[in-house]
Amino acid sequence: MSIPTTTTAGLRLAAFVAVPVLALTVACGGNDGTTGTKSHDTVADVPAPKSEPSEAGSTPGTPSAKPAGKSAFFDAQVVFVRCMRTEGGYKDYPDPKLSGHLDWEKVNEIGSRPGRNEGIKAGKNNVCLDELQAALAAEPKRDQQKAYESMLAHAQCMRDNGISRFTNPVMSGGNAVPGGDPNPASPVYAPDSPAYKEARAACKSKLLDGLDGMQ
Structure with missing residues (x-):
């Protein structure tokens, strides 16, 4: 999306x-x-x-x-x-x-x-x-370092699969803040496009359970 x-x-x-x-x-x-x-x-x-x-x-x-x-x-x-x-x-x-x-x-x-x-x-x-x-x-507490590493791998995978402006997550106050669209208020990519869907399918294994709805 x-x-x-x-x-x-x-x-x-x-x-x-x-x-x-x-x-x-x-x-x-x-x-x-x-x-x-x-x-x-x-x-x-x-x-x-x-x-x-x-x-x-x-x-x-x-x-x-x-x-x-x-x-x-x-x-x-x-x-x-x-x-x-x-x-x-x-x-x-x-x-x-x-x-x-x-x-x-x-x-x-x-x-x-x-x-x-x-x-x-x-x-x-x-x-x-x-x-x-x-x-x-x-929701049970999550290991934030593992969450960050998972989302970072996913972001890199998305870029490798053609979503070039997909941003990295960041750590803030000890919490992993997801990456994704650089401007969610005015998206720069179309999440319903075939290219985006293909990238998501290729990279979904990079995200830990529960993180797939975050970035």
């Missing part, structure tokens, strides 16, 4: 909430998601899978056995996904992975469709922003 420690995510979150069209954002277009008073009690849970938990990269529903040590994060992501489906304008928003992280490959695919590049991060009119922030707050 795809959210990390809470501090790191906050540095990126402010940008996409303030600017509706960013390099990785994608919005509701023709979906008329209902806004207004929220009533999550009336919303069905994300469906449970019929098979055993799958490997990272799949899109399972709510598992019967929650990932050890990550249940709070997983539960918060389930609430966010439910909001995106019922109020945010994305009925097909994918389930979180068993790790609790969103499946950004599928999220970005949905957002790349015409007219859907504005609310993919927090829903139509940011209606799911509270749920998003709660999920970010519940």
Whole structure:
């Protein structure tokens, strides 16, 4: 075109909430998601899978056995996904992975469709922003040096694959701040272009789980 420690995510979150069209954002277009008073009690849970938990990269529903040590994060992501489906304008928003992280490959695919590049991060009119922030707050702490090294390798790969202005991440205050489009408010490359998609596909293995939605 795809959210990390809470501090790191906050540095990126402010940008996409303030600017509706960013390099990785994608919005509701023709979906008329209902806004207004929220009533999550009336919303069905994300469906449970019929098979055993799958490997990272799949899109399972709510598992019967929650990932050890990550249940709070997983539960918060389930609430966010439910909001995106019922109020945010994305009925097909994918389930979180068993790790609790969103499946950004599928999220970005949905957002790349015409007219859907504005609310993919927090829903139509940011209606799911509270749920998003709660999920970010519940995310387990990440090794910031490893995150930086992963994003640096990804940025170099993107440039090697034709996205020449893809910027490097930086370390700020002990946190890894993602790179990407040098001007997210007015993107210099088209994330829905074939060349960009090919580069993303070639470089996706460089990013640790959960970082694919950050740069």
